[in-house]
Amino acid sequence: MKDFGYTLQPDFSIDFDRNDKRMMLYVVNHEPSLNLCIGCGSCTATCSTGHFTSFNIRAIHTLLRRGETHQLKQEIRKCMFCGKCQLVCPRGVNLRNVILRINRAIEQIG
Amino acid sequence: MKQRIIIIGSGVAGLTTAGVLAENGFEVVVLEKESRIGGHVRKWDRLFPNRRPANEVMEFIEKVLNSSVDLRCGVTVNGVIRHDEEFIVLLSNNETVTGHALVLATGFQLFDAHKKEEYGYGIYDNVITSAELETIFKEGKQLTTNEGKTPHRVGIIHCVGSRDEKVGNLYCSKVCCVTGVKQAIEIREQLPECEVFSFYMDLRMYDRHFEELYYEAQQQWAVNFIRGRLSECSENPDHTLILKAEDTLTGRPLKMTVDIVILLVGIIPDPETGKIASMLGLPIGTDGFLMSGDEHIKDNTTTIPGIYLTGAVKGPASIVNTIADARATAQQITSRFMAG
């Protein structure tokens, strides 16, 4: 970003250029079906965890894609792993493996 | 000698082709498995995007049919034999028909909503399909719940059996989005007090005046649109229904009680098509619809000379596209035989 010699507030927008996309690449490499997501939200709608708390697997996926990894690290821990999301996905995304791989990526990339 | 053309299917596609061919001086035999001609349009009340009565289109198509069109209803195809330049079609009533060309206009079927068990069709009484809603309108009835109450809120569910890998249909059925918007308006028209909520993934208003209809639905009829696909539906003791979807624009799961759920069922190939295709050895696409000679430039012919495809046998199509396609098929047949 160009330095104009002054700042007002930290930039709130997603800084896609600067964000770390390693985690996204790792997950997508290990579970390419994630690329098929059309963001319909069926997974989140049916999610057992989503009934109790703000857990939103569709949003987590979107954050992952944008490289906004700091937010999703806490969120991903809430998943109960029941697999309902996978059963309703109209694109056949292998969601349990996505979650497993995000966890692994957090372990490996930090 | 007049050339004879056999057309399988008497929906919009088959009848339009038949009409044009008859006009051009061919002898035409139309085979229909149902007891009467007309296909799906006969069951439809009004058509998108301008909500004109479906009857008008039917009447126009039927008017073109003249005495050289031989309509045979209640027959299915048992076999097809190619003999020199002719096709001999064996019918279920043991008759045979011989023709110089064969047009497959076997169209489509509606997706069986029972297959989306989580949507509750066939389990909960107040879950109906878009086709059933159309029948209600066609019969001039009021939309009521199964218990006879006037609904306060109706949910319209897009993409039922379309764009869904889990039921084996990856493709978009094209016409449901606009049908959903049309039906939403019609419900509001009939029941001004009733709220209508459409649950969609994408609204594909691809053709002329479709987007305008969407605009009208929002501006004039205050139809609500929620961007989220229904995950499941359950029933309350009073027979109202609870819809579960993610409101993807707020990023939170959403629950909503509605009185009636309308499933916009998608378009799937007619099983009869697959049967005939395997008799003839015609290639079938991964979506189950037939493959034409070339998707861009030979879309009405097939790999077998003398066999033509027209209308929704090649995939979901609107009426206007089907009519245009049927005329193109008729024109190709005409030029082939007239030139020869």
Added chain:
Amino acid sequence: MINFNLFVLPFFFGLLYMLLAIGKSWYRWISALPAIDKVKVTSGIRHPGQVISALKEVFLEAFIHRRMWKLNPLLGYLHMSFALGWLLLIVLGNMESRFYSGTHLNAPYYPIFLKFFIHDKLVLFFEVYSVPGVFRFIMDFVLLFVLSGLVLAFIKRKHSKWFGMKQTTTHQLTDRVALTCLWLIFPMRLLAESYTAGYYGNGGGFMTQPLGNALVYITPLPSEFIAYTMWWGYSLVLGIFFVTLPYSRYMHIPTEVLLIFFRHFGIQPKKWYSSFTETEVHACSRCGVCIDVCPLRAAEVIDSQAVYFIRGVRDNYVPEEITQKCLICGRCQEVCPVGIKTDALRLIKRRELNSGQATEFRYLSNGHAKPADVIYFSGCMTHLTPTIIRATKGIMTKAGVNYIHLDENQTICCGRPLMIAGKDRQASELIEFNKLLIKQTQAKLLVTSCPICYRVFREEYNIPIRIQHHSQYILDLVKTGKIPLQGNFRRVAYHDPCELGRGTKTFEAPRELLGKVADLVPVRDQTNNAHCCGGSLGIFEISSHQRDTMTKQALEILLEHEPETLATACPLCKKTFSPHSPVKVMDIAELVYQAIPEKELPTISQLPHLSSCFVSAQSRPE
């Protein structure tokens, strides 16, 4: 030393090396047992009953190969001829050598190479009724028995189908070396003994003597030299085999013996990699019986079957994909001739991979459930098959049961899906929370529609109430006359869900219940051998296309006898089969519900409903 020749050295040192290596492994495994298991071993040894029953099993499994016989008689004979034949050669050879040396305390090579040392002292060939004659006959007969197995082993390479195996294991280098030596041992012995007998004109049995005479007749080289070379060869292949054995699959031979003793002493597999697991891993003979039965083969997964996975564990190198690529359907476990708990082993490795992953279930902190007699726990998946819930609740209402639908609104997962991923610790948090809710209801019985839940309720919950799958519960209701039935007896094929069938051995209840409302058609592979529907939660890395191929394979078998309906007892199986099945797929509960005469059906308003139970989330600011 009279009875000595240099050629015995490869055999002698090979044997010594092998015994030391085996001894070292046994010592390591036994000494690494947890204290409680060591007590079991020491007390087991003192109980002759346990020792004898273990020895009996060692004889039946390691020598007769009883389980192999059950799989396929040819396969059984092949293994028996090698194992039992070799044992007899050793035991009888020892007895025979006593006849010449007057003692059992011979050098270990003496009985093995007996015919080299005592050829000149032998009685004549035709004196068959003498003691040496009888021995010669028996020893030749046993050698022939072993050689017949060898011929079968050769045939199996080309025609594994005759042995009930479509696919055989792909072996590593050490296995190939050991295998080659093993195959050479007995032909070398045959040639060595025959040449010796032929050269001296006596000393052989009904097979070795005539063969030796013929060989000597047709061989241009000096027979004495050839005979001596053959003895060297025999000793060398034995020696190499013994040296490679501890590093090859043949280590399973001594290890299986130890494993059988462990089992008879009551040692249980642990949740973590233990000395018992190590023994199991080394007891795998890599026979490859598990390859054919693996449903993943239909999905063209060919590298992760139990045999390869276990080999990876033994070599301390298992790629993560191999650990994850398993349905945990348990089909291979049922056929394993060594009885290795393949699923448990896979889960142990998954725990090593995934148990560290953090979870955060604090949102489940406020729970409340009203009292009831019976808990109905439908399970997560069942919410996607509402017909099962409606039928089960309808049946319970009809029977006048005071029940509570514990997860009607919000479901806390039972924990099994986490456990199947190796996250037991994380699952236990969910288990504790569910237990709290279950306790609050004060119910005496828990009924679930989901076999996955059923299994974990039974195995991990330790709650003082009865747990039933709905097929068992409904059967009880029918048997006590609480459900009037009017079966229409259509033809139904029943699919055993993995978790219900192999997982909890519930085979009879669903069949008995179905028998009351339908005509069961036969299914080729059923009960223990049932196929996985393809929808298993046990696998992570798999495409939907691969799942579809498994589903289609399972369907093909289920629909062989053209049933009108396919019945199952698992929401996941139903959901997996439905889009692919040409016939209607129904849960057992639905079939029973349909068989209740219409006038007897409860109406929906009679069903207990919403908010009979709720679990609320603490509303926390995000």
